[in-house]
Amino acid sequence: MELGEDAVPYLEGLMEETIDELTVSRATAVLSKLYFNRVLAAFRGWVAAGASDLSTGLLLLARLHNKDCDTEMLSRDMLRIRRQIWLECNQFLTPLEQINVFLNILFKQRNIKDFRLLFKPEASKYFSLETVLLRNVGSELLIGALYQVYFDVFEIPVRLFEVFPNKFYAAYLSDLAENKDRILCFIHPSYGEVFSYEDMQESLRVLKSDLGNIRKLSSLDIMKSLLENIALQYAREHNVLQAHQVNELLKLLP
Secondary structure, three states, X not given: OOOHHHHHHHXXXXXXXXXXXXXXXXXXXXXXXXXXXXXXXHHXXXXXXXXXXXXXXXXHHHHHHXXXXXXXXXXXXXXXXXXXXXXXXXXXXXXXXXXXXXXXXXXXXOOOEEHHHHOOOOOHHHHOHHHHHHOOEEOHHHHHHHHHHHHHHOOOOEEEEEEEOOEEEEEEEOOOOOOHHHXXXXXXOOOOOXXXXXXXXXXXXXXXXXXXXXXXXXXXXXXXXXXXXXHHHHHHOOOHHXXXXXXXXXXXXX
């Protein structure tokens, strides 16, 4: 391990040349550690820079989930979606019209689905940007995070809120003030359905809660919730190593 990144070509060559299972196993473990250290360093830099660019954080999580993830391809795909939105969205549209542009592109053109709506069992892959972009399926939280990325890019005042423990909605604000009473409407990440402020009040009343308890999420908050959910899924999948790695990332968050 003292060689650090310089050891990678040697170890990869060793794995191609040897048939000894123990040697291959050890080389694989060292390469995995070196790869994680790379992701860890990048994540530490992202946090130190203020974690304002949520898309960078999501790409890092995709790398953690799959070391062979082609992040350049994912970035190009995200840029493609951005261009689609840019072609259809402008400042002269009403808030509802702006929301509908986003929802039309993500849910109708891209056909993105919440994995639960497809009756798929929970899995860590549904919290990876790679899965939602390449297979058009993801978790409610990840789809909500994707909303946030594009709403931020176009400076549209939409923020992701946790309205109930581990239950997330996007909300269109009359401005970006902290005052929760300035919410114009809510958007369900899984369905792309728009709810009025009054509808959400009534839904929360049934759950014995209210809008005073909801929490607006920053990029760091979104990342923390994603990491916590991913760690839980890895633990359920008995993937001890990756659960540990995710917890190492969680320790870097303030």
